[in-house]
Structure formats: C-alpha cells, structure tokens
Amino acid sequence: MNKIAVITATRAEYGLLSPVIRELRKQENDSFRVDLIVTGTHLSDKYGKTIEEISERIDHKVEIPIASENELDISKNQAETLVKFTVLFSEEKYDAIIILGDRYEMLSVAIAAGNTRTPVFHLCGGDTTEGAIDEWIRHSITKISYLHFVTNETSRKRVIQLGEDPSRVFNYGSTSIDNILTVADMNKEEALESVGLTDCRYALCTYHPVTMDGSSVDNDINELLEAIKAFPEIQFIVTKSNSDQGGEKINEMLDAAEPKIDNMHLYTSLGVRRYLSLMKYSEFVIGNSSSGIIETPAFHVPTVNIGDRQRGRLQADSIINCCTTTEDIVIAINKSLSDEHREICKKVVSAYGDGHAGEKIAKKSIEIVKSGSIDLKKKFYDL
The missing domain is CATH 3.40.50.2000 (Glycogen Phosphorylase B;)
Known part of the structure; x- marks a missing residue:
C-alpha cells in the first residue's frame, strides 16, 4: 500500500x-x-x-x-x-x-x-x-x-x-484561491451574524509578530489600536496572533484592549469559511498576515499591509503598504476607503x-x- x-x-x-x-x-x-x-x-x-x-x-x-x-x-x-x-x-x-x-x-x-x-x-x-x-x-x-x-x-x-x-x-x-471559489459561501448577513454583529461597515484585522525585527511588539500593537480608535464608524473584527515568538504578548494586549474599544471585536479563530466570507464583504483587510497579500486581492478588496513582515511577496495593486505608526496606518486606511483606490481594486487580477x-x-x-x-x-x- x-x-x-x-x-x-x-x-x-x-x-x-x-x-x-x-x-x-x-x-x-x-x-x-x-x-x-x-x-x-x-x-x-x-x-x-x-x-x-x-x-x-x-x-x-x-x-x-x-x-x-x-x-x-x-x-x-x-x-x-x-x-x-x-x-x-x-x-x-x-x-x-x-x-x-x-x-x-x-x-x-x-x-x-x-x-x-x-x-x-x-x-x-x-x-x-x-x-x-x-x-x-x-x-x-x-x-x-x-x-x-x-x-x-x-x-x-x-x-x-x-x-x-x-x-x-x-x-x-x-490553494487559497480554491477556497475563495468553494468555501466563502456565506452572505454578508450570515457572516456578520456568526460573529454577533448586524449589518455594518467593518474591516478584518490580523497582526503577527515581526520575528526578524528587534523592535518591541508593545509599541506596534499600541499604534495599531490607536488607528482602530480613529475610525469609530468601522467595526474591526480582529483575529488573534499565531504562536511565533511574541504572539502571546500580542494576544495579551488584544485581550486587555477589547473591552476598552467599542469598535473592536476579538476572536481566537474564525475558521476558514467564516474568515473568507467576512473578507469578501469587508471594507478592507488590515495587519501583516499573508492572507492580505494572497486572498484579499482576489475579492477585489483593499489591503492595508503594515510593516515589513510580508516584504518581498508578490503583491497586487490593491495592497497599500505602510509603516507601523498610527499616523501612517490612518493615512493608509483613508486611501483604502477612497473611490480612486476602489476603482484600482476592481481591476486587480490574482497572480496566485x-x-x-x-x-x-x-x-x-x-x-x-x-x-x-x-x-x-x-x-x-x-x-
């Protein structure tokens, strides 16, 4: 055998x-x-x-x-x-x-x-x-x-x-493109209801440790949280970090921040079907996960890619790269929401x-x- x-x-x-x-x-x-x-x-x-x-x-x-x-x-x-x-x-x-x-x-x-x-x-x-x-x-x-x-x-x-x-x-x-075609089958109402939300404007967020960077994750996460608070009209659906070195610290900070930020909703894991279905209808995807580079452009949704973690990956024009400061993140989010960038996203063809x-x-x-x-x-x- x-x-x-x-x-x-x-x-x-x-x-x-x-x-x-x-x-x-x-x-x-x-x-x-x-x-x-x-x-x-x-x-x-x-x-x-x-x-x-x-x-x-x-x-x-x-x-x-x-x-x-x-x-x-x-x-x-x-x-x-x-x-x-x-x-x-x-x-x-x-x-x-x-x-x-x-x-x-x-x-x-x-x-x-x-x-x-x-x-x-x-x-x-x-x-x-x-x-x-x-x-x-x-x-x-x-x-x-x-x-x-x-x-x-x-x-x-x-x-x-x-x-x-x-x-x-x-x-x-x-294979992420396979999943987009076969797994992301929830409509917007179903996807939001599955995370306890009703119809709203929302973004998906995942932030992992930048393991080749000597800087502290504390500062990076605090800057991201300030950027989230700058957009109270948008609900941020945040998934926890992975188990790379520094991931536990990120998750502790996210746990502590969630009760204090009205438009932040934290989940340990969303599962493939729910995650991709939510991605399909999101205003943008933000963080430093590879999903923002590979899957998100296939939905013609903007990506705000923070920092250097994904530097070097093949990227579509829908992806906006920014530094880790609150100011840069806010500028990138505003760009992602602009009519001009939305038009760019509509024309993106996946390279994957x-x-x-x-x-x-x-x-x-x-x-x-x-x-x-x-x-x-x-x-x-x-x-």
Whole structure:
C-alpha cells in the first residue's frame, strides 16, 4: 500500500491544505491511503483548539509544546517536535509527507522526514517574507524537500535558483484561491451574524509578530489600536496572533484592549469559511498576515499591509503598504476607503492561480508516489 501523510499545525495552514486533503482522499482505496496528522496550536485551548474545526478524518494527533515567549521556548518546541515526528515517521514509513510553508515546527517535521528518508512534498516554497524568520525557514525546507508546489511564477524561479531541478517544481497557484471559489459561501448577513454583529461597515484585522525585527511588539500593537480608535464608524473584527515568538504578548494586549474599544471585536479563530466570507464583504483587510497579500486581492478588496513582515511577496495593486505608526496606518486606511483606490481594486487580477491548485497538487503527488521513481539523492541544479 502507498501512504501519504498531510501535516497541519495551525489554523491558517489547515485552511490552505484542506483542498489538497479533499482531493487526495477522493482517491483513497485498498492500495492508497492518506493520513492527516494534526499537531501544534490545533490542540491548544489557548489558540482556540482549532482541531474542532477540522472536518476530515484525523489519523494522528501529536502533542508538541507551543510556548513562545522567547528564543529558548522556540528551540525547545523544535527539539521535541523533531523527536516525536522522527518516531512517527519511523513507525509509519510514509511514501511521502505533504507540508506547507514556513513555520518553525514544520522545519523540525521536515528534518525528521529527512532523517527517516521520507520524501517531502512542499507547498508555498520560493516566497520571500523579509521581516520574519519564516524567510530562512521556508528556504531551508525547500532544500530538504523533493517535490515543490509553488504559488506563482516568481517563486518557481527562486526554487530553481536554490538548486532544485525544474522537473520537480510545479506552479499550480495557491490553494487559497480554491477556497475563495468553494468555501466563502456565506452572505454578508450570515457572516456578520456568526460573529454577533448586524449589518455594518467593518474591516478584518490580523497582526503577527515581526520575528526578524528587534523592535518591541508593545509599541506596534499600541499604534495599531490607536488607528482602530480613529475610525469609530468601522467595526474591526480582529483575529488573534499565531504562536511565533511574541504572539502571546500580542494576544495579551488584544485581550486587555477589547473591552476598552467599542469598535473592536476579538476572536481566537474564525475558521476558514467564516474568515473568507467576512473578507469578501469587508471594507478592507488590515495587519501583516499573508492572507492580505494572497486572498484579499482576489475579492477585489483593499489591503492595508503594515510593516515589513510580508516584504518581498508578490503583491497586487490593491495592497497599500505602510509603516507601523498610527499616523501612517490612518493615512493608509483613508486611501483604502477612497473611490480612486476602489476603482484600482476592481481591476486587480490574482497572480496566485485559477482556483484548481488542490486538484493539480493531489494528482501530481499521487502520480509521483505511485511511479516509484523517487530518488532522494538529489543533484544540485546549476543555473
């Protein structure tokens, strides 16, 4: 029997992997199996226990530490993750694992796969995010991986530049576009009612730590909160930060601020369907999440992208970049609300695919596994 495992540790990652999981499982039979391994913040009450939002069959739950106050916490998390997944891969002997992106725990998962000679199929390599440690983690995972599913042509070229054979690098677009076409099916009234709001003007907001920046998150969050208060006519639907170093501090500040700001509504997690449905009808999306760069333009909705966390990603004209000060954020929000910028957003074409990435990734993954042609002794591809 051939076995592939898909691994998810966070809410955002699961949302992007779900189209691939669905397509892979359509092909399950007596000779082919797809395991879903759930780990990380999915299992934590602090981060919303998002395992409860996963509708697919779960085959393994792997508890790993998720403390993130300092560098030592992150390293301890990575060490335990490496050990636990090495044990799992040694026992299960998967023909391949599928992982996405650039999180520190996924680097440990990839190393565990390398140590057990388990092929890695990697989604979203080749992107650049200069303000986060995700940048070097992502490229490191690329070098461990055998098969590469990138989201755009620029990223495909970068993966090849890193020495990966072009015959193993595929640009099928982003699965986030798949979700936009199939998952964001709530109307505005339903979406708002699901978060306890009636018809109103609102914005979506997510702010994650800028892990390559030495500045304090305290100042950045305070500046953002002042900008939120400057627009009392707009309701801000805010989702909490991830478990990167500094994420706990951000969430503590957001928890403390919510009761004091009338137009701020805080949620640990919204889930993919609700989040994307709310995005579709929002006035703008604000923060520093990749969703503002990849998904939001496909809805022709403006993005206010704060700071350097997403610097280097391929961006549409609908995205307004600004610094972290309240003044700059307010200027950017006002620009996003202008008729002129709204017209620009209407004409934006997504650079991240046609909405069939999940189907194509699943088909190619099965084809490669069943071919029996995987050779982990990769040659460095010289340009």
